Amino acid sequence: MYCNQCEQTAKGVACTTIGICGKTEGVAGLEDLLTHAVQGLCIVADAGRKVNVIDNAIDIFVCESIFSCLTNVDFDPARFEDLIYKTVQLRDELRTKVEAAGGVIDSTAAALTFTPADTLAGLEEQGAALNFINTLDANEDLQSLKQITMYGLRGLAAYAEHAAILGQEDDEVYAFIHHAMAVLTTEMELGDLVALALKTGEVNIKAMELLDAGNTGNYGHPVPTEVPLGHRPNKCILVTGHDLRDIAMLLEQTKGKGIDIYTHGEMLPTHGYPELKKYDHFYGHFGTAWQNQQKEMPNFPGAILFTTNCIQKPKDSYKDNVFTTGLVGWPDVKHVAGSGEKDFSAVIEKALALPGFTDTVDNGTVMVGFARNTVLGVADKVIDAVKSKAIRHFFLVGGCDGAKPGRNYFTEMAEQIPQDCMILTLACGKFRFFDKKLGDIGGIPRLLDVGQCNDAYSAIQIAVALAGAFECGVNDLPLSFVLSWYEQKAVVILLSLFSLGIKDIRLGPSLPAFVTPNVLNVLVENFNVMPIGETAADDLKAILG
Ligand code: FS2
Numbered sequence: 001m002y003c004n005q006c007e008q009t010a011k012g013v014a015c016t017t018i019g020i021c022g023k024t025e026g027v028a029g030l031e032d033l034l035t036h037a038v039q040g041l042c043i044v045a046d047a048g049r050k051v052n053v054i055d056n057a058i059d060i061f062v063c064e065s066i067f068s069c070l071t072n073v074d075f076d077p078a079r080f081e082d083l084i085y086k087t088v089q090l091r092d093e094l095r096t097k098v099e100a101a102g103g104v105i106d107s108t109a110a111a112l113t114f115t116p117a118d119t120l121a122g123l124e125e126q127g128a129a130l131n132f133i134n135t136l137d138a139n140e141d142l143q144s145l146k147q148i149t150m151y152g153l154r155g156l157a158a159y160a161e162h163a164a165i166l167g168q169e170d171d172e173v174y175a176f177i178h179h180a181m182a183v184l185t186t187e188m189e190l191g192d193l194v195a196l197a198l199k200t201g202e203v204n205i206k207a208m209e210l211l212d213a214g215n216t217g218n219y220g221h222p223v224p225t226e227v228p229l230g231h232r233p234n235k236c237i238l239v240t241g242h243d244l245r246d247i248a249m250l251l252e253q254t255k256g257k258g259i260d261i262y263t264h265g266e267m268l269p270t271h272g273y274p275e276l277k278k279y280d281h282f283y284g285h286f287g288t289a290w291q292n293q294q295k296e297m298p299n300f301p302g303a304i305l306f307t308t309n310c311i312q313k314p315k316d317s318y319k320d321n322v323f324t325t326g327l328v329g330w331p332d333v334k335h336v337a338g339s340g341e342k343d344f345s346a347v348i349e350k351a352l353a354l355p356g357f358t359d360t361v362d363n364g365t366v367m368v369g370f371a372r373n374t375v376l377g378v379a380d381k382v383i384d385a386v387k388s389k390a391i392r393h394f395f396l397v398g399g400c401d402g403a404k405p406g407r408n409y410f411t412e413m414a415e416q417i418p419q420d421c422m423i424l425t426l427a428c429g430k431f432r433f434f435d436k437k438l439g440d441i442g443g444i445p446r447l448l449d450v451g452q453c454n455d456a457y458s459a460i461q462i463a464v465a466l467a468g469a470f471e472c473g474v475n476d477l478p479l480s481f482v483l484s485w486y487e488q489k490a491v492v493i494l495l496s497l498f499s500l501g502i503k504d505i506r507l508g509p510s511l512p513a514f515v516t517p518n519v520l521n522v523l524v525e526n527f528n529v530m531p532i533g534e535t536a537a538d539d540l541k542a543i544l545g
């Protein structure tokens with residue numbers, strides 16, 4: 001295996017025997033083989049669009065398949081086996097339709113004629129033999145740019161899939177994914193690859209806008225909401241991941257059943273949505289970020305539902321309480337299937353059979369619900385505070401969390417940012433400081449939780465609106481981005497920020513292993529992106545002068 005797509009890759013180079021994330025050699029090969037097969041399907045779908053052969057079921061299937069290869073989503077070989085066979089079947093059926101409509105499939109890519117082995121072991125061997133990543137291009141800089149784009153597409157496909165579940169789709173997004181996946185099988189020049197990577201970021205803004213419309217259209221705009229971090233006596237279900245539709249269905253199905261619903265990880269911001277917070281049994285938040293789940297989940301006395309990433313190997317002590325749904329999967333863990341109205345009765349039965357919480361514990365509260373509508377609702381106050389110098393600077397400190405000790409930088413950053421500065425945060429990286437009491441400036445909390453990584457669109461809208469109010473560009477605002485990355489949603493968000501021309505982003509805890517020195521130079525020259533410094537104090541000094 002050779003996988004270096006995430007921040008925790010072995011020795012900062014690549015996982016070559018087993019993933020630090022728990023990915024086996026077999027699953028790594030299956031992911032590569034699925035990506036290869038999906039490229040074949042995308043070549044055909046791309047050609048099909050030119051003769052108006054468009055199949056929405058294939059559009060969604062492609063996003064699901066690409067999203068399945070994102071870090072910490074699916075570890076179940078059987079699911080990859082099904083996806084690979086279905087991809088090839090769809091490719092061949094679509095090819096017949098496209099050619100019947102006069103379409104021309106002008107490609108000699110191996111992905112177009114790939115025939116899958118007929119056993120799982122055979123597929124794993126095919127996947128290993130591909131040596132997929134290291135054969136993307138013979139030139140290491142072009143390979144690096146192809147990887148950046150491929151991983152950006154994984155993030156983009158994830159956002160498009162999240163949005164489609166909520167009824168929000170745009171053919172422009174699907175068309176781009178198909179075209180980009182197809183064109184990555186060809187030989188490309190450096191300039192064209194840089195443009196494709198930036199275009200991936202640009203199209204991702206559209207996908208995130210769709211997702212934002214899906215979340216707010218179905219569940220309302222988040223409002224400031226106090227979320228308990230303790231618990232109360234009752235049966236309980238813990239919900240983690242990002243999918244609002246899953247938690248909405250579960251809240252409805254648990255109504256009046258004597259079960260409290262708790263969030264974990266990226267689900268925390270869902271407490272702020274009016275159509276979710278209306279349920280009395282939507283009680284509180286349990287635990288912190290994804291990488292702590294093996295320590296925290298054994299202490300949860302109820303059922304646990306994973307709606308999306310990040311899943312880690314469930315320990316025996318709680319494995320039997322765990323359910324997955326959607327694209328997330330782990331071998332031998334119960335899966336709630338279905339794409340429409342899902343039946344969570346197995347999760348509910350498990351929660352009723354487990355002891356639940358029997359005591360009351362008060363661990364304080366945190367505030368959520370500072371997405372664009374709330375923040376821009378007090379824009380006048382914010383603008384006045386900047387003009388009167390009550391607010392000196394804004395920091396966006398957010399992104400993914402992870403296990404590395406270097407991530408303490410982000411805690412220190414939040415703690416050391418001076419009292420006259422505001423901190424916007426989002427995604428699971430906030431668990432490094434989410435419960436710190438950082439006070440307020442003129443009644444506006446200094447720490448504003450914009451939401452999940454999926455809500456990056458909201459943060460961008462806040463920045464753009466502030467720039468509009470001050471009649472300047474985003475780069476001219478007193479605003480600094482200090483971002484932590486881990487997986488491929490972060491890669492595509494970074495590409496989105498670059499596509500908007502946002503400069504001076506500090507990125508940590510380490511730079512991606514798949515970025516070569518030459519490609520880094522291109523990014524530095526164009527966007528002045530930089531690694532986080534040795535200490536938060538050094539970087540604060542550099543930012544604030
Ligand atoms: Fe955190 Fe993990 Fe949110 Fe990422 S829960 S690192 O895949 O999607 O952000």
Ligand code: SF4
Binds near residue numbers: 019071072
């Ligand atoms: Fe390693 Fe990350 Fe790949 Fe897992 S996803 S195998 S940890 S590089």
